[in-house]
Amino acid sequence: MTLRVAVIGAKGRIGSEAVKAVEAAPDLELVATLGRGSKPEELTEAGVQVAVELTHPDSVMPNLDYCLHHGIHVVTGTTGWTEDRFATVRGWLDEAPGLGLLIAPNFSIGAVLGMKFAQTAAKYFESVEVVELHHDRKADAPSGTATRTAQLIAAARAEAGLPPQQDPTTHGLPGARGADVDGVPVHAVRLRGLLAHQQVMFGDTGETLTIRHDSLHHSSFMPGILLGVRKVVETPGLTLGLENFLDL
Numbered sequence: 001m002t003l004r005v006a007v008i009g010a011k012g013r014i015g016s017e018a019v020k021a022v023e024a025a026p027d028l029e030l031v032a033t034l035g036r037g038s039k040p041e042e043l044t045e046a047g048v049q050v051a052v053e054l055t056h057p058d059s060v061m062p063n064l065d066y067c068l069h070h071g072i073h074v075v076t077g078t079t080g081w082t083e084d085r086f087a088t089v090r091g092w093l094d095e096a097p098g099l100g101l102l103i104a105p106n107f108s109i110g111a112v113l114g115m116k117f118a119q120t121a122a123k124y125f126e127s128v129e130v131v132e133l134h135h136d137r138k139a140d141a142p143s144g145t146a147t148r149t150a151q152l153i154a155a156a157r158a159e160a161g162l163p164p165q166q167d168p169t170t171h172g173l174p175g176a177r178g179a180d181v182d183g184v185p186v187h188a189v190r191l192r193g194l195l196a197h198q199q200v201m202f203g204d205t206g207e208t209l210t211i212r213h214d215s216l217h218h219s220s221f222m223p224g225i226l227l228g229v230r231k232v233v234e235t236p237g238l239t240l241g242l243e244n245f246l247d248l
């Protein structure tokens, strides 16, 4: 049986690619495409089972609110997540047993692997910094991927009993050392011509290790989105990260 799928944010950079990917998948049926100004009722009228939500940090919560209160599973890659937002969606999911929500900071398999490798390397190096580089139209900084990567690294360091990193900087301009995500400096570059890139740099006495990933086209995110759609319907509750649907 085919799954009835909608794309919310269907005219956007990633949403328009998702429309093509869902249309090309033999086991999925694209039954609704929503853009800014669309009414969420279009989802229920079309009998949508899974919504792929790819919009904007200001739009994602109302969209999830509607879907999760109308029996629609959701796969979202939209950024802007905070602990408060996670708590809110957990509450909505508690009221909707059986419904699944996948929040994926990154749908690209390479990026997910890069995060996993960084998590593994974290406890072996004294120093670590994350540099993310994106196109010049990106709404948020640092990226969702970089934030999640830094959080995973910080958790792995803490679990291994590593002390907080020392920053010797006493002079300079504000911002020069990047954003502090759980003690990990994260630097965000915005540049026309780029798409989505990240390097995690580890350092210790006499050596460095750099884990770099590059998304060169939005097609890089499509296998992950399709996997998410197929898996979310059989995975109730909140799933944070595509890695949970991969045999890692």
Ligand SMILES: NC(=O)C1=CN([C@@H]2O[C@H](COP(=O)(O)OP(=O)(O)OC[C@H]3O[C@@H](n4cnc5c(N)ncnc54)[C@H](O)[C@@H]3O)[C@@H](O)[C@H]2O)C=CC1
Pocket: 008, 009, 010, 011, 012, 013, 014, 015, 034, 035, 036, 037, 038, 054, 055, 056, 057, 059, 063, 076, 077, 078, 079, 080, 104, 105, 106, 107, 108, 221
């Ligand atoms: N998790 C992942 O792998 C990826 C996540 N993203 C994230 O996805 C989001 C969208 O990124 P882009 O496509 O580059 O942005 P974009 O600005 O090109 O597209 C967003 C689209 O959503 C529409 N939109 C905004 N509010 C809406 C609403 N309430 N209802 C329906 N449509 C609405 C906009 O009109 C626009 O067409 C961002 O948060 C970005 O960081 C992007 C690429 C990969």
Ligand SMILES: O=C(O)C1=N[C@H](C(=O)O)C[C@H](O)C1
Pocket: 079, 105, 106, 107, 134, 138, 139, 142, 143, 144, 145, 146, 195, 196, 197
């Ligand atoms: O806005 C983007 O383009 C991307 N957003 C996600 C993020 O913030 O991590 C995923 C990927 O980096 C592309």
